[in-house]
Each structure stands twice: as C-alpha cells, then as structure tokens.
Amino acid sequence: MPKTGGNSVDIELTINGERATVEAGSADDLATVLRQHGYIGVKCGCDGGTCGASKVFVDGEVVMACGMAAEDADGSEIQTVAALGTQDDLHPVQQAFVDNFAVQCGFCIPGMVIQAVALLDSNPDPTEQEVREALDDNVCRCTGYQKPVEAVLDAAERIQGAQSVAADGGQSVSAPLRGSESTGCCGGGCDE
Ligand code: FES
Numbered sequence: 001m002p003k004t005g006g007n008s009v010d011i012e013l014t015i016n017g018e019r020a021t022v023e024a025g026s027a028d029d030l031a032t033v034l035r036q037h038g039y040i041g042v043k044c045g046c047d048g049g050t051c052g053a054s055k056v057f058v059d060g061e062v063v064m065a066c067g068m069a070a071e072d073a074d075g076s077e078i079q080t081v082a083a084l085g086t087q088d089d090l091h092p093v094q095q096a097f098v099d100n101f102a103v104q105c106g107f108c109i110p111g112m113v114i115q116a117v118a119l120l121d122s123n124p125d126p127t128e129q130e131v132r133e134a135l136d137d138n139v140c141r142c143t144g145y146q147k148p149v150e151a152v153l154d155a156a157e158r159i160q161g162a163q164s165v166a167a168d169g170g171q172s173v174s175a176p177l178r179g180s181e182s183t184g185c186c187g188g189g190c191d192e
Pocket residue numbers: 031043044045046047048049050051052053054055064065066067
C-alpha cells in the first residue's frame with residue numbers, strides 16, 4: 001500500500017522543469033505525492049521498491065519513488081518519464097520501444113524507459129547482457145523482456161547514429177538524453 005498520511009509539510013520540488021511547492025504528509029512516499037499532483041507517469045506496481053514501475057530521476061539518479069520519503073526529496077529536481085519527450089517528439093528510447101513493439105499493457109514502460117535512458121547516458125554502447133542487467137529490477141508481466149531489450153539496443157544505435165551525424169556537421173536528429181520540459185506522452189502507458 002502507498003505510504004501516505006502523517007503531519008503535512010510543504011516541500012519544494014522542481015518537477016520536469018517546473019518549480020512546485022507540494023504538500024506532503026510525513027509518511028508520504030514520493031511516488032504517491034507525484035501522482036497526487038498529476039504526474040501519473042509514475043506508476044505504482046508493488047509499492048515496495050521491487051518492481052521498478054515508480055522509477056524517476058531524482059537529481060539525476062534513478063530512484064524508485066515509492067521507496068523514498070517525499071520529505072527527503074525536498075529541494076530536489078525530479079524528472080518523470082514525461083520529461084523525456086512529447087507525443088510528437090519522442091525521446092529515441094521511447095521511439096525505439098514503440099518501433100520494436102516493446103510495449104504491451106504499458107504499465108512497466110515508464111520505469112523501463114527511465115532506466116534505459118540512465119543506462120545509455122552512462123554506457124552508450126551496451127551489450128545485450130548489460131541491458132539485461134540494467135533492467136533486471138524492472139518487472140514486466142507482458143513482454144518476456146526480449147522486446148524491451150531489443151528496443152534499448154536499437155535506441156543505443158539510434159543515439160549513436162544521430163551523434164555521428166552531428167559530429168559530421170549534420171543537424172542532430174536526436175532529442176537530448178534528458179529533456180528538461182515536456183507535457184507529452186511517451187506512448188508507453190504513462191498517460192501524461
Ligand atoms: S511501485 Fe515502486 S518499485 Fe514497484
């Protein structure tokens with residue numbers, strides 16, 4: 001169950017590039033507070049820090065938001081999946097998930113996309129094994145994981161290809177690995 005309640009305090013967050021003052025109970029977890037404020041791309045599957053659905057970036061680090069006290073995020077910069085791309089301009093990872101048919105019910109996809117972006121940020125050319133290890137705490141009940149793994153490997157190629165074009169003086173076709181503003185949907189079940 002989501003951890004909610006307790007005495008309320010106001011906390012300051014920057015969420016997907018927007019500064020916000022949000023009310024949080026002393027027992028509230030970050031995933032619950034984000035969802036209560038409309039960031040429903042943060043999914044709650046287990047509420048126990050084991051399924052990966054609630055992953056967000058907190059100050060650039062991947063965090064399972066269900067396992068973080070909202071109060072502890074005070075002053076932090078949060079990025080949900082909706083920060084990465086828009087419906088009309090998906091992040092390369094989001095586009096690769098769509099193009100590789102890696103999305104079924106979509107519930108796990110925001111967390112997978114966040115983790116994949118973090119992986120490719122630190123390791124732009126991962127092996128299949130490295131992708132599998134990066135996603136090993138993202139639980140998916142639908143896909144059997146093969147398609148998401150293929151999507152991440154495809155995204156790595158797309159990003160590297162776009163960067164090569166840019167290095168050659170062409171105009172980059174890649175979105176930034178972590179965009180700062182967006183209100184659109186990833187096409188992968190986030191509903192934002
Ligand atoms: S809901 Fe947070 S990891 Fe499962």
